[in-house]
Amino acid sequence: MKIFSESHKTVFVVDHCPYMAESCRQHVEFDMLVKNRTQGIIPLAPISKSLWTCSVESSMEYCRIMYDIFPFKKLVNFIVSDSGAHVLNSWTQEDQNLQELMAALAAVGPPNPRADPECCSILHGLVAAVETLCKITEYQHEARTLLMENAERVGNRGRIICITNAKSDSHVRMLEDCVQETIHEHNKLAANSDHLMQIQKCELVLIHTYAVGEDSLVSDRPKKELSPVLTSEVHSVRAGRHLATKLNILVQQHFDLASTTITNIPMKEEQHANTSANYDVELLHHKDAHVDFLKSGDTHIGGSSREGSFKETITLKWCTPRTNNIELHYCTGAYRISPVDVNSRPSSCLTNFLLNGRSVLLEQPRKSGSKVISHMLSSHGGEIFLHVLSSSRSILEDPPSISEGCGGRVTDYRITDFGEFMRENRLTPFLDPRYKIDGSLEIPLERAKDQLEKHTRYWPMIISQTTIFNMQAR
Amino acid sequence: MPTVVVMDVSLSMTRPVSIEGSEEYQRKHLAAHGLTMLFEHMATNYKLEFTALVVFSSLWELMVPFTRDYNTLQEALSNMDDYDKTCLESALVGVCNIVQQEWGGAIPCQVVLVTDGCLGIGRGSLRHSLATHSQRSESNRFPLPFPFPSKLYIMCMANLEELQSTDSLDCLERLIDLNNGEGQIFTIDGPLCLKNVQSMFGKLIDLAYTPFHAVLKCGHLTADVQVFPRPEPFVVDEEIDPIPKVINTDLEIVGFIDIADISSPPVLSRHLVLPIALNKGDEVGTGITDDNEDENSANQIAGKIPNFCVLLHGSLKVEGMVAIVQLGC
Numbered sequence: 001m002k003i004f005s006e007s008h009k010t011v012f013v014v015d016h017c018p019y020m021a022e023s024c025r026q027h028v029e030f031d032m033l034v035k036n037r038t039q040g041i042i043p044l045a046p047i048s049k050s051l052w053t054c055s056v057e058s059s060m061e062y063c064r065i066m067y068d069i070f071p072f073k074k075l076v077n078f079i080v081s082d083s084g085a086h087v088l089n090s091w092t093q094e095d096q097n098l099q100e101l102m103a104a105l106a107a108v109g110p111p112n113p114r115a116d117p118e119c120c121s122i123l124h125g126l127v128a129a130v131e132t133l134c135k136i137t138e139y140q141h142e143a144r145t146l147l148m149e150n151a152e153r154v155g156n157r158g159r160i161i162c163i164t165n166a167k168s169d170s171h172v173r174m175l176e177d178c179v180q181e182t183i184h185e186h187n188k189l190a191a192n193s194d195h196l197m198q199i200q201k202c203e204l205v206l207i208h209t210y211a212v213g214e215d216s217l218v219s220d221r222p223k224k225e226l227s228p229v230l231t232s233e234v235h236s237v238r239a240g241r242h243l244a245t246k247l248n249i250l251v252q253q254h255f256d257l258a259s260t261t262i263t264n265i266p267m268k269e270e271q272h273a274n275t276s277a278n279y280d281v282e283l284l285h286h287k288d289a290h291v292d293f294l295k296s297g298d299t300h301i302g303g304s305s306r307e308g309s310f311k312e313t314i315t316l317k318w319c320t321p322r323t324n325n326i327e328l329h330y331c332t333g334a335y336r337i338s339p340v341d342v343n344s345r346p347s348s349c350l351t352n353f354l355l356n357g358r359s360v361l362l363e364q365p366r367k368s369g370s371k372v373i374s375h376m377l378s379s380h381g382g383e384i385f386l387h388v389l390s391s392s393r394s395i396l397e398d399p400p401s402i403s404e405g406c407g408g409r410v411t412d413y414r415i416t417d418f419g420e421f422m423r424e425n426r427l428t429p430f431l432d433p434r435y436k437i438d439g440s441l442e443i444p445l446e447r448a449k450d451q452l453e454k455h456t457r458y459w460p461m462i463i464s465q466t467t468i469f470n471m472q473a474r
Numbered sequence: 475m476p477t478v479v480v481m482d483v484s485l486s487m488t489r490p491v492s493i494e495g496s497e498e499y500q501r502k503h504l505a506a507h508g509l510t511m512l513f514e515h516m517a518t519n520y521k522l523e524f525t526a527l528v529v530f531s532s533l534w535e536l537m538v539p540f541t542r543d544y545n546t547l548q549e550a551l552s553n554m555d556d557y558d559k560t561c562l563e564s565a566l567v568g569v570c571n572i573v574q575q576e577w578g579g580a581i582p583c584q585v586v587l588v589t590d591g592c593l594g595i596g597r598g599s600l601r602h603s604l605a606t607h608s609q610r611s612e613s614n615r616f617p618l619p620f621p622f623p624s625k626l627y628i629m630c631m632a633n634l635e636e637l638q639s640t641d642s643l644d645c646l647e648r649l650i651d652l653n654n655g656e657g658q659i660f661t662i663d664g665p666l667c668l669k670n671v672q673s674m675f676g677k678l679i680d681l682a683y684t685p686f687h688a689v690l691k692c693g694h695l696t697a698d699v700q701v702f703p704r705p706e707p708f709v710v711d712e713e714i715d716p717i718p719k720v721i722n723t724d725l726e727i728v729g730f731i732d733i734a735d736i737s738s739p740p741v742l743s744r745h746l747v748l749p750i751a752l753n754k755g756d757e758v759g760t761g762i763t764d765d766n767e768d769e770n771s772a773n774q775i776a777g778k779i780p781n782f783c784v785l786l787h788g789s790l791k792v793e794g795m796v797a798i799v800q801l802g803c
Contacts, residue, residue, distance in 0.1 A: 003713060004713060155713070291579070292580070326733050326794065327733070328733050331739060331740045332741065376738065380737055387740070388740070389738075391578075392580070392581070393577055396745075399746050400522075403777075405748065405749055405784075406749040406751050406783070406784075407749060407776075407777065407778075407785075408777050409774070409778045410778060413780065413788055414785070415788040415789050418786070419789045419792055423730075423795075426729065426730050427798060445728055452693035462780045
């Protein structure tokens, strides 16, 4: 995926008008005493979420998956629309996290069912969305500055995901026309400005959501090109679990994600501390982690049926780490992951295990033959990555023997001393910028090379070439 | 990276070539002569390369599976029979299968197609294949672009003018285009004779099979090395920075890290760093030493001179560390 594709900037426009305060009519049973009902106790009535709550929860889950897998370079701008447009964050990297968005949404609060529906409209939000798409992000600015005369290579594309309750197909048509016109106007403005960029491609994803049990007044429509700059697709989805599933499918499509299910994870249960049962955890990641499977055609694609929608996932078996043997594997790609059921016990158990520093090898389930280790899960700097390991033959096998090559017949190399030298010249992360005596910025790479140069001015490679280094230290 | 030599053994390759002198050569012999030169070069200067030999006409056959034994490959060249019409597409499908089975889909391979430019007639010919290229279903997909990183080198036993007069040159150029532009077409300059075939293959050797010599440095400790396979230039981001980055011939170590800390990072390619003894005035690619004895004693002498690579290798293994090297700016 190119850095500046449509996925670089996503604008959520969520309807905050009074009708979004209505219930989605999907009941959530939360009173567990229903089963063992004692006499005289009246069970609590089941509750249901409003359309607004469903929309916010689903869009937050979309953002969570996106931020987990792409912590940088994929940005979200959140807009709620009622009597005006309220832009909740900006494109800066500091504003790109769930805490910011949740805090801002909490400040906005739920829609007011007693507000005047006449002046509330999703149109305010859509216009603001186009306006914000013209604004330059830090990444675009950096790339343009780097390229100077070739700055036009940096594209400005984006996606508007709008969750609303539309009245009819013609209403949807009206919203699309409005977006098209607004893009046209703003592109004219941007052409004359240094601080704005014209929108080259915009994908409009209109999600019409309505309460369970009602009829949908809007029909689904696949992606259609409305103009060279704007494409549009319409999804008609019942609120509640269906809306969550729809946005889950969309995030996978928009960011080229695929799913892997890790099976056979041994976990101890609280109640039965002496036994362990095997659990499955499903993870999302960029689909390139499966590229070897797709090319070889050897897919173990199983399906999991969730609420009626069939989702493809590849199953990998957990290999219990035997020893603490640290090995350098031939890895062809590493991808961040995001658990699908982030709040489940197995998911958090797996996450904690990995964050404590253990790596796990994953094998392709095979009915016969030797096992093939195809992936590895490992945590780096607090983030969890899925490494793709190559299991095919290596062109570097059978290298020429060291003892037959240059310098191979020498037997008294100062191997231990060089080992000490390597430990003294270990690299570590360089956090703060430092300055040299003359005031210029110290470049860590130059400093490292200088240090090596100084310490190797006299470094005899073999024991018989030196007296000093063979004398007892201290 | 592994090489697949795909040799055309169709009837058109038995066409005689007019050469002064008593011996009559067919185009097939010219091809075999060129390949012999290539194999000799690999045996002396590029011996870690795995090569396979496929012959094709209307069908294809893997005559020699991937090997580093160049004698076997030379023998196979002299045992080739003549077959029938040229069907290039099925041969290319065969190459896809062979490479994927052996190496998977991530290792770059070089495909050296040796042909005379006569690409068949009617059904099965390259012209026909290319014409129906876009109307394919999933099950009989056109084999290009290859499902692995690749370079397609087409060695034509013909002059440029001959290929241009039929539409063979267009078809062959289309093949390279379909392979994402990765590859090149070579033709014979001048009359079709052994000497000119040799210079054509010489150009291929210069382009793709010259060893990459570099200097590995750690401060003042240095060693002359060969990096195998040749590191290829790499494009960081096609949109922003489409100019490929090239690896320096000065490989500078900047520091060391424990294996546990480096944590199996994803790699673009893996290479062997082999110490070599470069005599002063030695040229890359010249090759065959005249005296076997001299070579052995030269090796013995080189074996006794302490080499930084051996020291580095031993220490890295013992300490369980890796060295970080700067490849370019």
